Amino acid sequence: MTQTADTHTDPGTIRVSQNTDSAPVKNIFGTDGIRGAVGTAPFTIEYLARLGYALGLWARKKYGASPSLLIAHDTRLSCSFIQAALESGLLLHSVDIFNAGVLPTPVVHYAVRTTKKYSCGIMISASHNPYHDNGLKIIDSQHGKLTLEDELAISSLYATATTLPAAYDKLGTTTQIAHTDTAYADYVQASFGANFLQGRTIVLDCAHGATYRLAPALFKQCGARVITINDQPNGKNINEQSGSLHTQSLKKAVLDNNADAGFAFDGDGDRVIAVNRHGQEKNGDDILAILLQHPQYVHTAIVVGTLMTNQGFEKQLEKQYKQLIRAHVGDKHVWQELEKYNLLLGGEQSGHIIMRDFLESGDGIGTALKIAQTLCLTGNWDMDSYTPYPQILLTIPVAHKHDLTTPRIVRIIEQQKQLLVSGRVLIRYSGTESSLRIMVEDETIENATMVAQRLATELDAALKN
Numbered sequence: 001m002t003q004t005a006d007t008h009t010d011p012g013t014i015r016v017s018q019n020t021d022s023a024p025v026k027n028i029f030g031t032d033g034i035r036g037a038v039g040t041a042p043f044t045i046e047y048l049a050r051l052g053y054a055l056g057l058w059a060r061k062k063y064g065a066s067p068s069l070l071i072a073h074d075t076r077l078s079c080s081f082i083q084a085a086l087e088s089g090l091l092l093h094s095v096d097i098f099n100a101g102v103l104p105t106p107v108v109h110y111a112v113r114t115t116k117k118y119s120c121g122i123m124i125s126a127s128h129n130p131y132h133d134n135g136l137k138i139i140d141s142q143h144g145k146l147t148l149e150d151e152l153a154i155s156s157l158y159a160t161a162t163t164l165p166a167a168y169d170k171l172g173t174t175t176q177i178a179h180t181d182t183a184y185a186d187y188v189q190a191s192f193g194a195n196f197l198q199g200r201t202i203v204l205d206c207a208h209g210a211t212y213r214l215a216p217a218l219f220k221q222c223g224a225r226v227i228t229i230n231d232q233p234n235g236k237n238i239n240e241q242s243g244s245l246h247t248q249s250l251k252k253a254v255l256d257n258n259a260d261a262g263f264a265f266d267g268d269g270d271r272v273i274a275v276n277r278h279g280q281e282k283n284g285d286d287i288l289a290i291l292l293q294h295p296q297y298v299h300t301a302i303v304v305g306t307l308m309t310n311q312g313f314e315k316q317l318e319k320q321y322k323q324l325i326r327a328h329v330g331d332k333h334v335w336q337e338l339e340k341y342n343l344l345l346g347g348e349q350s351g352h353i354i355m356r357d358f359l360e361s362g363d364g365i366g367t368a369l370k371i372a373q374t375l376c377l378t379g380n381w382d383m384d385s386y387t388p389y390p391q392i393l394l395t396i397p398v399a400h401k402h403d404l405t406t407p408r409i410v411r412i413i414e415q416q417k418q419l420l421v422s423g424r425v426l427i428r429y430s431g432t433e434s435s436l437r438i439m440v441e442d443e444t445i446e447n448a449t450m451v452a453q454r455l456a457t458e459l460d461a462a463l464k465n
Helices: 045-063 079-093 105-114 148-160 182-192 214-221 248-256 284-291 311-319 331-341 364-378 407-417 445-464
Strands: 003-005 013-018 034-037 068-073 096-102 120-124 133-140 163-165 173-176 201-205 225-229 261-265 272-276 302-306 323-327 345-347 353-355 391-397 424-429 435-441
Touching: 045 079, 045 120, 045 148, 068 079, 068 105, 079 096, 079 120, 079 133, 079 173, 105 120, 105 133, 105 182, 105 364, 133 148, 182 214, 182 364, 201 214, 201 248, 214 225, 214 364, 225 248, 248 261, 248 272, 261 364, 272 284, 272 364, 284 302, 284 311, 284 345, 284 353, 284 364, 302 311, 302 331, 311 323, 323 331, 331 345, 331 353, 353 364, 391 445, 407 424, 407 445, 424 445, 435 445
Parallel strands: 068 096, 068 120, 096 173, 201 225, 201 261, 302 323, 302 345
Antiparallel strands: 003 013, 013 163, 034 133, 120 133, 261 272, 345 353, 391 435, 424 435
């Protein structure tokens, strides 16, 4: 399918010409919304207008004649441009838009799901990606995460929105709003109370992202002495050597300030990585193990992880007569399993943690506060969690995502798996990047490393041919 902008537009329309075929509609959503490099489809003016038109049409069909949309964004330079282009399509459907400015994704989720003021929310963010990428996350007032049916409906409307008729006497409205985070902040205060962190020093790495104002304020509200790093966004430094993927500066700050704990958020604040008082990093698996020590979760019998969850954590759960359910990678898949079995706690190694009794989405700030509360209640300031299997993670850039079930690829993987003692191998494509992920676990780091490197070399060669 090829697409070009049509310069011969009639008054009252925006046109994008398209060569159609009978192929099934491609889902434009990945594991965490729509994401890509700014300046490439769909993050260009023409395609964003078209996407906005498709979203507006979907919203009217789903929510009624005059849906209300809450739009917020992280601190990327491109967010204002993306929002303006997106709104040019949305407003053609009599959609009322409420622009909240910079907010963490969990705050948007809370506002949409709890206040009932909005039909849905749109968060403009590429999460942990660098500033030159951006993305869209759609939050449904009815279910939170979009269902697959919703994703396919929007994708179909986007694919067929080749002519955008505009009834200029029925345009939607835009309204700038402030203090959208107040309801969330009040909820946090009611959930945790004041001053439970009195006398504790906490370091927060805000990744120059959406949490840079709210996270320090909420930790101070809970009584902590807060040291904030990477809290000076300039549009281009989001996630740059900071945040949940780059914890070096957080580890140093914890040690330099003799802090009790540190927490690193990503660009939009829906994930968190912890650092203990000795400067040791604790990932999402550790966080789940720590939260299971909280009186609120200590009797939780079933936890949801992913295919990436460390085997050592699963073994510990078995010793405690608990069960791990492995979902596909992506917090939306964790959420689906939690909802399916009516469970409370789940998450990913990356730091997406969902506490369904707190908020039905990943929430970096809420999770960090719950960890801190657990440490206060248990005295486990070393953040002892579980004994992990050595795990090696490698990433191979790929130009195309070829089939991984061909006999040649399967043979390469099976041959290397034979070298493991009691470990496992997971090979998958990234849902948000053009890359292949290789994960190998085994009893020794030497063997896991050897198998991972051999897999990387052989798969890289095979996928290029």
